[in-house]
Amino acid sequence: MKHYDCIIVGSGPSGLGSAFALLESFPDAKVLLIESAEISSGGLRNDCKMNFTFPVGFPYEYWTKESAAPYLEKTESFLKPIIYEKNNLEIYTRRAERIGVELLRIRQSHLGTDGGIKLIKQLTAQLESLGVELSFGETLQKADEKLHTVITTKREASYGSLIVAPGRHGFDFLRHFMADLDIPYQDNSIDVGIRVETKQEHYPIVADYYDPKFLFPEQTRTFCTNSGSAHVVQEKYTTSSGHDYYSVNGHAYSENLKPNGLVNFAMLRTVAFTQPIASGQDYAEHLGQLAMLTGGGHPIMQRVGDFRLGKRTTSEGLNDDLYDFTPTLKSATPGDISLAMPSKFLESIWKAMKRLDTIVPGVLHPSTIMYYPEIKLYANKPVFKNKWFMAADDIYLIGDGAGTSRGITGAWASGIRAAEGILIKLGKK
């Protein structure tokens, strides 16, 4: 059986961040990085806007501004982003403050989906040149904590340290993985909301601030804004009982690639459950399935004009003179989101949308589309044994799947932090 100093599972930003950080102080380390997809996938592929200001992407449970600062700095100095300028924000900030809303000023860069793919290629080539064994199409199945071994779809191998970074799609895998190893975890909060799509002229703030972060009352916020060449997409998830559902999301290509004049962003509300709801994931899966039932197996889309009148959107009504742009997610079903969305989420989100329309007048134009559901399952929170995200003997769980991050930079920083824990344990730091 082959032995590795470290086996890393997942080629998203948290897995990549840990590999680079480990090799920086331990260049001779024998590292295996496995990825279940056939090509390096992970979230760097999707739009790739990177946020370099706390707390965006850094959950408060694991990070403070002070503790995140050195990791954010290292992440930035490694990725060398070109930070976007922000202009003319005073007016929006003033309007926001008057109605109890905060506009966060975030240092951001944006590569676009095409730019993200280039970056991944560059990073994986760099890892290979540093001697990392990369294996795509290989999935971790099990680990034995005592023997320090793993079984994957391709091999059995032993490790000194194991870093598991399976992302949001690995949520269910991680639940089983933790249950197998008796790692206690909590999974009690979720984000649920809509994706808004409108013409750029109805949300002109994006010309001055690529991804404006507004914080509204009731734990509601804007998230992941895309513009220029922006598209709404659907992502497939499978519930623990084997049923599929879709969550919507958004991305954009880099600036010069086929601009379509549209903007999309998420408006999400976070809810943390208490007894008797034990699992946010189970709850979210039910919501996802209800949305599929209501949308005939697809996400639902509704024009703001119809929502205001309390009527469903129909395919015939989608493209008249008032409704003058074509939805980019063509597979979504025109319908009525209020049939599928619990009022706790819908009311907060609609209130936030009205506030947003006061700050950036126009966003609630009748043609604006609201897609549902956008569900973020962040909270598979393991009980860690130390501050470097070690959850069992020499097993580190990081990234969006383990709830240590909520975005690319937080994920990369989580990878550096886990690597640091390993290096300290080995006396190399």
Ligand SMILES: Cc1cc2nc3c(=O)[nH]c(=O)nc-3n(C[C@H](O)[C@H](O)[C@H](O)COP(=O)(O)OP(=O)(O)OC[C@H]3O[C@@H](n4cnc5c(N)ncnc54)[C@H](O)[C@@H]3O)c2cc1C
């Ligand atoms: C459409 C979309 C757009 C986004 N846009 C942005 C954005 O612009 N900016 C931003 O900051 N964040 C964005 N995000 C979020 C961002 O992608 C994540 O925060 C980030 O990728 C999390 O990194 P990670 O390493 O934890 O997981 P991931 O990037 O999801 O990587 C996990 C990897 O592990 C692999 N894997 C899972 N299970 C196994 C297993 N058992 N064995 C082997 N491999 C496994 C998966 O295939 C995957 O490649 C977006 C997400 C989506 C879906």
